[in-house]
Amino acid sequence: MMRRTIPMLILASAGLLLIVAKFSPFTVSWQETVLGWFNILAAVAFVLGAGNLLAVNLEQISSRRPGWAYAAITLFAFAVTLVVGMFKVGAVPNGMHPDIHLAGAHDVPQAPFGWIYDYMLVPLTSTMFAMLAFYVASAAFRAFRAKNIEAILLLGTAFIILLSQTAAGMFLTGWIPEDSVFSFLRLDVMKRGITEHIQTAGMRAITIGIALGVAATSLRLIFGIDKSYLSKT
Amino acid sequence: MLRIWRVPAMLAALLALTATAPFAALPPDPADVSAVDRPGDGGAAVFVRWRVPAPDETARAIVERSRTVAEATRDGAADEPWILVAEVDPLAGAGDGYLVSGLPNSKGDRHASDEIVFRVAFIGTDGERTPAIEAAPVVARANAFLLDKIPLAIVCVIVSAAVLAWILLARAGWSVKIRRIAALEAIDEAVGRATEMGRSVLFVPGIQDMNDIQTVAGVTILGRVAKTAAEYDAKLEVPTSRSIVMTAARETVQSAHFAAGRPETYDESSIRYITDEQFGYVAYVAGRMVREKPAACFYMGAFYAESLVLAENGNAIGAIQVAGTAEASQLPFFVAACDYTLIGEEFYAASAYLSGERDQLGSIKGQDLGKLFAAAAIVVGAVLATLASLSPSGPMAGASTAFRAFFGG
Numbered sequence: 221m222m223r224r225t226i227p228m229l230i231l232a233s234a235g236l237l238l239i240v241a242k243f244s245p246f247t248v249s250w251q252e253t254v255l256g257w258f259n260i261l262a263a264v265a266f267v268l269g270a271g272n273l274l275a276v277n278l279e280q281i282s283s284r285r286p287g288w289a290y291a292a293i294t295l296f297a298f299a300v301t302l303v304v305g306m307f308k309v310g311a312v313p314n315g316m317h318p319d320i321h322l323a324g325a326h327d328v329p330q331a332p333f334g335w336i337y338d339y340m341l342v343p344l345t346s347t348m349f350a351m352l353a354f355y356v357a358s359a360a361f362r363a364f365r366a367k368n369i370e371a372i373l374l375l376g377t378a379f380i381i382l383l384s385q386t387a388a389g390m391f392l393t394g395w396i397p398e399d400s401v402f403s404f405l406r407l408d409v410m411k412r413g414i415t416e417h418i419q420t421a422g423m424r425a426i427t428i429g430i431a432l433g434v435a436a437t438s439l440r441l442i443f444g445i446d447k448s449y450l451s452k453t
Numbered sequence: 454m455l456r457i458w459r460v461p462a463m464l465a466a467l468l469a470l471t472a473t474a475p476f477a478a479l480p481p482d483p484a485d486v487s488a489v490d491r492p493g494d495g496g497a498a499v500f501v502r503w504r505v506p507a508p509d510e511t512a513r514a515i516v517e518r519s520r521t522v523a524e525a526t527r528d529g530a531a532d533e534p535w536i537l538v539a540e541v542d543p544l545a546g547a548g549d550g551y552l553v554s555g556l557p558n559s560k561g562d563r564h565a566s567d568e569i570v571f572r573v574a575f576i577g578t579d580g581e582r583t584p585a586i587e588a589a590p591v592v593a594r595a596n597a598f599l600l601d602k603i604p605l606a607i608v609c610v611i612v613s614a615a616v617l618a619w620i621l622l623a624r625a626g627w628s629v630k631i632r633r634i635a636a637l638e639a640i641d642e643a644v645g646r647a648t649e650m651g652r653s654v655l656f657v658p659g660i661q662d663m664n665d666i667q668t669v670a671g672v673t674i675l676g677r678v679a680k681t682a683a684e685y686d687a688k689l690e691v692p693t694s695r696s697i698v699m700t701a702a703r704e705t706v707q708s709a710h711f712a713a714g715r716p717e718t719y720d721e722s723s724i725r726y727i728t729d730e731q732f733g734y735v736a737y738v739a740g741r742m743v744r745e746k747p748a749a750c751f752y753m754g755a756f757y758a759e760s761l762v763l764a765e766n767g768n769a770i771g772a773i774q775v776a777g778t779a780e781a782s783q784l785p786f787f788v789a790a791c792d793y794t795l796i797g798e799e800f801y802a803a804s805a806y807l808s809g810e811r812d813q814l815g816s817i818k819g820q821d822l823g824k825l826f827a828a829a830a831i832v833v834g835a836v837l838a839t840l841a842s843l844s845p846s847g848p849m850a851g852a853s854t855a856f857r858a859f860f861g862g
Contacts, residue, residue, distance in 0.1 A: 239609075243602045245495040245595040246564060258664050262697055269696030269726035276725050287744070341730070348732035352758060355765040362768075363789040423781055426797045428827050430779045433801030434666055435609075436616050436820040440805065441669070445620065445812045448673040448804055449701065 228444045235442040273298065305333045377414060384411035480510035480577040482584060483546075488571040488591040491552065493600025496564055499593050502550035503573045503586075505543045513576040514543040516551060517585065521567040523560050535572070535585075543575060556593045564595040604859045611826060616819030623815025631814055636775050636793035637674075637806055640751075641681055643773045647748035648685040654678065655690050655747040657738060657763060658702060659754020659778070660731055662695045666801075667779050671754030672701050673804040674777065678751055679709035683718055691724040692741065694734040699726040735759040739766045752776040752791070753800070756783045764790035777803065830860065 234254045241251035277291035303309065310332045311324030326333040364375040383389045384407035393406045403409055440446035484504040491498040505511050517535040524536075538553050545551040559567045569592070574585035623629045647654045656678055658671040675691065682689040689706065693699040702724045710719040727737045739762055742750070750767040752760070752774070760776075760783040767774045768790050776787035777795030787794045795803060798820065805813035834856055841853035 243599055243606055244597055245599065246597060248495075249563065255664075258662075262662060262695075265696035265700060267696075269699060272696075272699060272726045273728075276722065279722075344736075345730065345732040348736055348762070349758060352761060355761045359761060359765055359768075359786065359789045426781050426784070429796075429798035429824065430781065430801070432612065432820045432823045432827070433779065433798035435612050435823065436816045437666055437670060437801045437804070439613060439616050440813060440816050443617075445810075445816065446673070446804055446808070448676055448808065449669055449705070 224447065224450050227450060228447070232442050232444065235438060270298075301333070301336055304336065308333070377418075380407060380410050381414065384408050479581050479583050480575050481506040483514070483573040483575055483586045486546075486571075486573050486586045486588045487550075488569075488588040489550070490591060490593050493596050493598065495599060496595030497556045497558065497566065497593050498552060498554040499556060499569070499571070499591050500550035501538075501546060501553055501571045501573065501588065503546035505546070505575070508543060510577055511543040511575045512578050512580075513540050514546060514551075515540050515574045515576065515582070515585070516553065517572050517574075518553070518556075519570040521557050521559070521569060523557060523567070538571070540576075546573065566593040568592055604861065608826075612819075612823040615822035615826070616816050619819035619822065620812050620815040623811040623818070627815075629811055629814040629818055631802070631806060631817055634795070634799055634803070634806055636777065636795045636799070637677075637803055639773070639775055639793045640674075640678055643749035643751070643775055644678065644681040644685055644687050646773055647682075648687040650748045652748035653688040653690050653745060654682050654749045654751070655692075655738075655742065655745075655767075655772075656751045656753070658691065658693060658698055659752075659756055660694045660734060660759065661755035663697045663701055665755050667755040668695075668698055670779075670801055670804060671777070672698070672705050674751070674753045674807065675702060676705045676709050677807045679706040680713050683710045683713035683715045686715075686718065688720075689723060690741070690745075690747065692727045692734070692738050693724065694727055694729055694731070696726050699724060731757065731759060735762050738763060742766045742770055742772075746770045747772055750774045752778070752787065753795075753803075754778065756780055756787075761786040761790065767791070834860070 237247060237250055237254060241247040274295070277295050280291040281288045281295070305326060308322055308324055308326040308331070311321065311326040312328055312330050314320065314323040314325065317323040325331060327337070328334045329338045360378070364371065364378055366372045366375050383392070389407040389411075393408075396402050396406050398406070398409075404413070437446070441449070484506050486501075486503045488499050488501045491500055501516055503514065505514075516538040518538050520534055520536060525534075539551070541551060553571070556566045556569065559565055568590040570587055570590050572585040572587040575583045577583070619627075619629075644654055656675055658675060659665070659668050661668050663669065663672075679689055681687075691699075691702045691706065693702055703721055706724055707716075707719050707721075710716050727734050742763075743766060747767075747770075750763075750772045752763055753776070756763075756778050757780065760778070760780075764774060764776065764787055774791040775793045775795075776791040777800040778784065778787065779797050779800055781797065784794065784796055788796075802817050802820070805817050834853075837849060837853040837856050840849035841847070844850065
């Protein structure tokens with residue numbers, strides 16, 4: 221009973237407080253306190269996450285399951301980064317306190333921790349991000365197959381937008397005077413019309429729906445009508 | 454030899470020259486200089502007002518303020534005790550006055566500033582500066598309620614009242630029929646397919662923490678997916694990118710196994726924390742998908758650039774995919790690559806839809822009333838704007854402006 225009641229009370233009071241803080245400056249400090257609590261909770265929970273990471277990967281290594289070498293690499297990288305970051309190994313000395321090692325900067329490229337971040341993590345994440353271009357191409361290829369009316373409309377719209385973004389767009393229709401009655405045939409004008417009117421209208425409709433959905437969900441949670449996020453055990 | 458008659462002639466010529474030269478004089482000093490705290494605000498703002506006795510002779514107005522205690526302490530014994538606030542049009546001080554914002558709070562009271570003295574000087578058309586006239590000291594205080602948020606408060610009250618009213622009506626027995634949501638109906642189909650194929654079910658609860666309401670909605674749907682998986686005895690995997698989400702997901706899945714009457718099949722290790730790093734998490738999940746080939750993939754929560762990477766990998770391995778997010782920019786990717794997508798509000802309605810409880814279904818009806826209100830406001834605004842454009846100086850122009858201002862436009 222208490223296991224469900226107390227979290228619900230905390231949620232309700234924090235939720236109402238965050239709403240009131242939107243309208244009253246005097247409750248902003250309370251809002252900051254509540255958000256601070258979450259950060260503390262997240263920091264503590266990170267220990268759980270790190271423990272889980274260790275447990276899962278150690279278990280994989282010890283049982284020699286397929287891919288155990290990847291688990292070993294993960295643990296090695298985790299340990300090195302943790303030690304280098306936590307103990308500020310090779311930190312650049314602080315000008316004001318050159319004798320105090322922990323006062324040094326560890327997140328600059330000259331320090332090992334900063335070097336790992338700048339020259340290992342950033343290139344790796346950039347590589348993953350760059351792959352997105354190929355995924356976009358394959359998704360577009362599938363989505364734009366003209367198999368029904370909706371797909372044909374999608375294909376036509378995409379064709380106009382893509383063409384208008386390139387030099388070909390201006391080359392093909394740039395000669396039509398902007399002040400003529402046929403200016404709507406210019407690809408840049410068509411693109412502007414699609415993005416500013418059709419797309420914006422659609423996006424706003426979705427955004428209004430999302431905002432109302434957030435409001436209704438928040439009310440359900442604050443008033444304890446939706447308890448699905450709470451454990452029933 | 455100087456002839457005597459030339460002296461008066463030279464004096465006359467000199468007088469004539471001085472008479473035609475421009476007369477250099479200071480404009481009159483600023484009059485009625487005052488500074489008042491801006492009402493209904495969060496503090497740190499003051500209106501400075503003044504009157505311009507001779508606008509034709511005044512080119513600019515200089516507004517300065519005294520240093521606060523904190524500034525004086527920080528800056529030491531500064532030679533210049535005044536800080537230049539702005540050099541503005543002299544008529545800027547008319548009406549409500551010139552708004553000075555961003556004033557520092559007092560060290561002892563975060564809702565008010567120290568006493569600050571404002572002063573105003575004019576610069577004449579010839580560039581000369583009048584003496585500065587000081588206003589009475591003022592304190593910029595935060596008020597209990599932000600006046601500019603009143604329209605938002607009214608809209609909030611209307612939407613909340615609609616939702617709560619419909620919850621009460623649903624309890625009283627009113628019909629709360631909700632249309633069928635295909636993506637949620639597909640949960641059983643997707644998990645059943647995975648069971649038949651002897652493959653796992655993958656559930657990705659987004660990449661945000663539990664303080665994001667999308668993650669809460671995603672974890673709610675996870676409960677239903679986990680219950681179905683427990684009933685079908687399908688293997689469920691939930692990689693998470695946040696530790697708290699892992700904990701919440703474990704609680705939810707365990708509850709689902711209890712609800713399905715199969716607590717012994719709950720496997721805590723299938724819900725694991727990967728990394729907070731966006732693309733590190735994606736690399737793990739995408740790699741796992743390619744190696745394990747889950748037959749059903751669910752993406753429910755907050756997604757950003759990784760949405761298409763996940764959905765395209767799922768598509769490549771032939772998994773049945775159900776996605777749900779309120780990130781409008783990611784919806785096209787999910788629609789293009791997934792079999793079913795919960796679009797925005799459907800995603801939030803999922804919890805109520807899956808519960809089947811009258812209270813929760815009533816809240817969706819209330820949400821629809823809010824949508825009706827939004828549609829009505831759009832229609833009224835469009836009509837007013839059209840009428841205002843036809844008659845820019847007519848009463849409709851004012852009404853259109855007021856309507857737009859009410860909604861923050």
